[in-house]
Amino acid sequence: MKITFLFFASVRELVGRSKITLDLPDDFQLIDALPLLTERLNISIKNFLVNDDGSLRENLRLALNLKIISPSDLEKLFLKDGDVVAIFPTPSGG
Numbered sequence: 001m002k003i004t005f006l007f008f009a010s011v012r013e014l015v016g017r018s019k020i021t022l023d024l025p026d027d028f029q030l031i032d033a034l035p036l037l038t039e040r041l042n043i044s045i046k047n048f049l050v051n052d053d054g055s056l057r058e059n060l061r062l063a064l065n066l067k068i069i070s071p072s073d074l075e076k077l078f079l080k081d082g083d084v085v086a087i088f089p090t091p092s093g094g
Contacts, residue, residue, distance in 0.1 A: 001023070001024055001025070001026055001028070001079065001080065001081035001082075002021050002022070002023055002024075002081060002082065003021065003022050003024055003028075003033065003079050003081075003082075003083050003084075003085060004019055004020070004021045004083070004084045004085070005019060005020050005021075005022065005037055005084075005085045005086075005087060006018065006019045006084060006085070006086040006087070007019065007020075007086075007087055007088075008086060008087070008088035008089075009088055009089050010089050011048075011049075011060065011087050011088060011089060014048055015041055015042075016042075020037070020040065020041065022036065022037065022040060024036070024079060026081075027078055028078065028079050029075065029077065029078055029079070030062070030064065030069075030074055030077040030078070030079055030085065031054070031055065031056075031074045031075050031077075032054075033079065033085075034049065034050050034054055034055075034056060035050060035054045037049070038050055049087070055071075055074070056071060056074065058071075058090075059089060059090050060087060060088070060089060060090065061087075061088055061089070061090055061091075062074070062085060062086065062087055063085070063086040063088075064077060064079075064083060064084070064085055065083055065084055066084075066086075
């Protein structure tokens with residue numbers, strides 16, 4: 001199945017592109033896709049996107065098909081063909 005990852009703001013600057021599409025096996029969990037994503041992009045950004053255990057860094061957020069995902073829900077979500085995952089920095093006020 002094809003999953004598109006979109007990158008915004010500082011994530012896009014670090015990654016050097018606005019999107020990438022990965023071909024993943026069916027019934028793949030979103031949390032398991034993050035380590036594969038960092039391998040595909042560039043190992044030097046791994047520490048920026050994910051923790052040592054493969055979980056998403058606290059300063060980043062994900063949206064799946066335009067719905068923001070709670071970090072506690074990452075392990076419950078399975079991807080489907082055509083899904084779009086957005087990765088962006090945590091919004092801050094001021």
